[in-house]
Amino acid sequence: MGFNGPESLVLVFFSLTGRLLPAPAIDGETMHLILFFIFAGFCLAGAINLLLQSHPINSALSLIVVMTSLSVLYLLLGAEFLAAAQIIVYAGAIMVLFVFVVMLLNAGREDRTLGSRAASVLGLPAAAVFLGVLATLFLRAQGLGRAAISQGVTTTEDLSRVLFHELLLPFEVTSVLILIAILGAVALARHGDGSGSNRERTVAK
Amino acid sequence: MSFFQQEVPLAWYLLLSAALFSLGIVGFLIKRNLITIFLSIELMLNGVNLSFVTFAHQWHAVKGQIFVFFVMMVAAAEAAVGLAIIIAVFRARATLAVDRIDLMKL
DSSP states (O other), X not given: OOOOTHHHHHHHHHHHHTTTTTOOOOOHHHHHHHHHHXXXXXXXXXXXXXXXXXXXXHHXXXXXXXXXXXXXHXXXXXXXXXXXXXXXXXXXXXXXXXXXXXXXXXXXXXXXOOOOHHIIXXXXXXXXXXXXXXXXXXXXXXXXXXXXXXXXXXXHHHHHHHHHHTSHHHHHHHHHHHHHHHHHHHHHHSOOOSSHHHHHHHHHO | OGGGGSOEEHHHHHHHHHHHHHHHHHHHHHOOBHHHHHHHHHHHHHHHHHHHHHXXXXXXXXXXXXXXXXXXXXXXXXXHHHHHXXXXXXXXXXXXXXXXXXXXXX
């Protein structure tokens, strides 16, 4: 059985630690299972911690935990480029932006109100029902396979071949979107001596 | 030991993505801070991304992963504009509590 990708690294780790205790022979599937449980647990713990924390900076940091452990799950599913992009774009760029804004605005603890009554009466049961429906749907679904990295890793070459041949126009449109977003962000967050600031001051009064 | 001898079913990945999405919905509903609500939206986006990657692995389809790539790009643009809006709101109202940002409420 060949090992490639992240499983080999963990196998090295386990073989180093395994000298201390007589570990059973770990094959690729077991390694996949162990890695899945570890990082799915990190994911859920981070997401629940995001809800429990009352300070925005703690919520942002626990979302970083969720994103980095998701990138390990992407590697297990054979998406190596997305695993790198998840860390670089999400955990690197977007979350740094979030943390920067939280620190810039110096936002304190949120005052615990229970929210609107409609949210707690209607919204939370609706979310629970939604999760239940999705869970039964996925558990009953026939024909869903099993995750195995031996079933093929989508390399960056495969991805870029499709991206730059068939989907070149959407890719370029995305770059225009990013440019417009940059311009919009600068225009919105500018310390106003333009016309926008007068309106803001009247609203503040 | 037979439990450990099997590969991970893809349904578990989908369950994880559903759980992340639902936790994002709950966070969107119960949090009262503008930035934390925005973080919950990012959590929902990540849950959907995980299901995209799972189905791309199931069908051996590259385009599912490319869709995740586009979702990441749009999320980056959305985060930039949204945080700029949050800064503008904070400058105007000096608060981030959504209960006090009620100018457009009836």
